[in-house]
């Protein structure tokens with residue numbers, strides 16, 4: 001049963017921030033409610049005040065800037081990202097990721113900001129956005145600050161945001177030429193959270209498959225999205241071969257910190273990561289060669 005709370009619906013960002021400042025950790029923000037309402041129904045979260053931000057103006061837009069890249073407002077829904085022609089053409093991997101996130105009903109309500117703030121270690125957007133070197137803007141009454149997404153998620157369902165802050169924007173830089181980015185999740189039930197997820201972004205420095213830069217990010221493999229830095233080191237600066245791809249997979253599996261739960265054992269998750277990292281890195285390489 002959901003405990004009683006006072007419902008507040010600010011009309012502007014300024015009003016919302018003032019309410020957050022005033023009510024501190026007694027309040028909770030609600031956007032699409034797809035994660036929060038479940039926690040409230042289970043009695044795991046029981047705020048005295050619920051601040052509904054879904055109607056705030058200016059936070060539900062997608063903008064493409066030639067210099068600054070892609071800017072996605074925190075209130076943009078998963079479905080809007082999936083359907084955006086600009087994203088489909090220029091940041092296709094985000095479209096592919098969103099297409100397989102939850103059901104259409106959940107995608108219609110759930111927001112990208114809510115997903116990142118909920119910080120579920122199996123969430124889909126964080127690994128792919130970290131692989132793309134995304135940053136987030138968090139705003140309080142004192143103004144905005146920018147945080148690399150990689151540093152935003154701290155632990156299971158915990159972020160670097162303070163009680164008086166709102167996530168307002170996600171920024172994704174335009175990928176360098178010869179960059180290929182891929183994300184795939186392995187899930188038992190389609191339209192559910194993945195057992196593991198793997199995002200790989202490779203930038204080639206020459207035509208002969210030499211890896212200039214690489215980011216490999218694992219989801220469902222620890223308390224937060226995990227950069228597999230040993231696996232990246234296996235590829236960075238080298239001419240990529242099948243043996244190196246295999247080594248990257250093995251290193252990623254070794255540095256992952258998966259748990260055993262109702263969906264899979266830790267060993268099974270490691271095995272999946274080993275295979276998925278090898279396959280996704282091969283696919284990222286193939287895309288980089290075409291870009």
Ligand SMILES: Cc1cc2nc3c(=O)[nH]c(=O)nc-3n(C[C@H](O)[C@H](O)[C@H](O)COP(=O)(O)OP(=O)(O)OC[C@H]3O[C@@H](n4cnc5c(N)ncnc54)[C@H](O)[C@@H]3O)c2cc1C
Nearest residue numbers: 031032033034035036102110111114115117123124167192
């Ligand atoms: C059936 C089902 C299947 C799902 N499958 C998947 C899946 O396959 N992959 C996946 O990644 N996710 C999945 N999800 C999770 C879903 O994507 C998220 O629940 C949704 O994106 C959260 O967004 P929301 O706007 O509904 O957030 P809310 O539920 O409103 O809020 C979530 C949390 O974020 C906080 N919050 C929200 N917006 C902000 C903001 N702008 N600033 C600060 N704090 C904020 C809230 O206080 C709350 O703590 C699934 C959910 C359901 C119910």
